[in-house]
Amino acid sequence: MIVNQHPLDQLIMALPKTELHLHIEGSLEPEMMFALAQKNGVALPYADVDAVRAAYQFDSLQSFLDLYYAGASVLITEQDFYDLTWAYVLRAHADNIVHTEIFYDPQTHTARGIAFAVPLAGIRRALADALTQFGMTSKLILCFLRHLSEADGFATLEQALPYLSQIDGVGLDSSELGHPPSKFAALFARCAELGLPAVAHAGEEGPAAYIWEALDLLKSTRIDHGVRCTEDAALVARLAADRVPLTVCPLSNLKLCVVDDLAAHNLRTLLNAGLCAMVNSDDPAYFGGYLNTNLLACRAALDLNKAEIVQLILNSFEASWLSAEQKAAWQQKVLAIADAAVG
Numbered sequence: 001m002i003v004n005q006h007p008l009d010q011l012i013m014a015l016p017k018t019e020l021h022l023h024i025e026g027s028l029e030p031e032m033m034f035a036l037a038q039k040n041g042v043a044l045p046y047a048d049v050d051a052v053r054a055a056y057q058f059d060s061l062q063s064f065l066d067l068y069y070a071g072a073s074v075l076i077t078e079q080d081f082y083d084l085t086w087a088y089v090l091r092a093h094a095d096n097i098v099h100t101e102i103f104y105d106p107q108t109h110t111a112r113g114i115a116f117a118v119p120l121a122g123i124r125r126a127l128a129d130a131l132t133q134f135g136m137t138s139k140l141i142l143c144f145l146r147h148l149s150e151a152d153g154f155a156t157l158e159q160a161l162p163y164l165s166q167i168d169g170v171g172l173d174s175s176e177l178g179h180p181p182s183k184f185a186a187l188f189a190r191c192a193e194l195g196l197p198a199v200a201h202a203g204e205e206g207p208a209a210y211i212w213e214a215l216d217l218l219k220s221t222r223i224d225h226g227v228r229c230t231e232d233a234a235l236v237a238r239l240a241a242d243r244v245p246l247t248v249c250p251l252s253n254l255k256l257c258v259v260d261d262l263a264a265h266n267l268r269t270l271l272n273a274g275l276c277a278m279v280n281s282d283d284p285a286y287f288g289g290y291l292n293t294n295l296l297a298c299r300a301a302l303d304l305n306k307a308e309i310v311q312l313i314l315n316s317f318e319a320s321w322l323s324a325e326q327k328a329a330w331q332q333k334v335l336a337i338a339d340a341a342v343g
């Protein structure tokens with residue numbers, strides 16, 4: 001039994017939701033990591049599952065990425081990627097997520113000799129099952145690793161060409177500092193020619209200037225994280241005027257020391273500035289919470305009110321790549337459930 005539950009927490013759990021910032025490799029729970037390591041004969045530098053969890057103490061994005069890439073090394077077969085994605089689908093369904101747009105990092109796998117087609121097939125098969133079993137819709141976003149060269153990105157795009165019908169867009173992730181969006185301007189221009197919409201991580205650890213570059217040089221349609229935009233008033237005005245979505249990940253920001261305290265997170269400031277910000281989980285197996293946990297933690301730490309919670313959910317549908325009709329239908333449902341709820 002949950003004691004002293006805040007009335008708005010029930011609303012958070014009941015609302016249909018979308019998630020727009022989720023790295024599928026970041027949903028690899030330690031239990032699955034261990035099971036796959038054993039099955040595939042991959043050595044892990046941990047004695048047991050508890051030791052893995054104990055190692056999840058990060059002081060920066062890079063300190064997390066080092067473990068994240070090591071963890072992903074247990075993923076070998078198409079079934080492994082299916083199992084990983086299906087486990088996320090079940091968690092997402094439990095959180096009332098009705099639409100999800102997930103990232104995957106093909107270079108993390110092709111660099112280990114896994115064929116480009118393998119992760120794609122496993123992830124896509126699980127997402128197809130999510131649609132048939134739960135009616136959960138999805139998009140898949142191929143992320144380029146920014147710590148690698150643009151030439152490596154072009155080689156990955158070349159490998160993706162036969163599969164473009166299965167890829168809904170491209171993203172940019174990994175170590176941000178020292179790897180500005182401008183490094184990938186030509187690659188993203190080619191992706192645009194191929195009809196692939198772009199998103200990019202920017203302004204997580206990197207400066208507001210990286211957000212400008214993501215908008216102007218990469219034509220990024222959303223900014224992943226973007227929390228450092230508030231250091232530049234002109235940038236905030238631009239993001240608000242164009243309703244450029246920010247896929248904010250509060251527990252990630254806390255775990256990676258982007259903020260010291262969730263109560264000091266600028267989520268409300270972003271909303272008050274008229275930005276299309278919403279909450280996401282990023283790498284939930286590493287950061288201690290899936291989408292509902294992120295929303296519940298923000299509700300408590302920031303004392304979010306009902307209107308703010310509803311705005312976050314409406315924003316997430318607005319920012320999604322669903323059709324205008326699908327967005328409107330889900331937003332009406334959100335408003336109807338919120339209207340009927342107390343709080």
Ligand SMILES: Nc1ncnc2[nH]cnc12
Pocket residue numbers: 023026061068173174175176201204252282283
């Ligand atoms: N939070 C994050 N920032 C950049 N790259 C990532 N890859 C996985 N999670 C990431």
Ligand SMILES: [Zn+2]
Pocket residue numbers: 021023173201224282
């Ligand atoms: Zn991310």
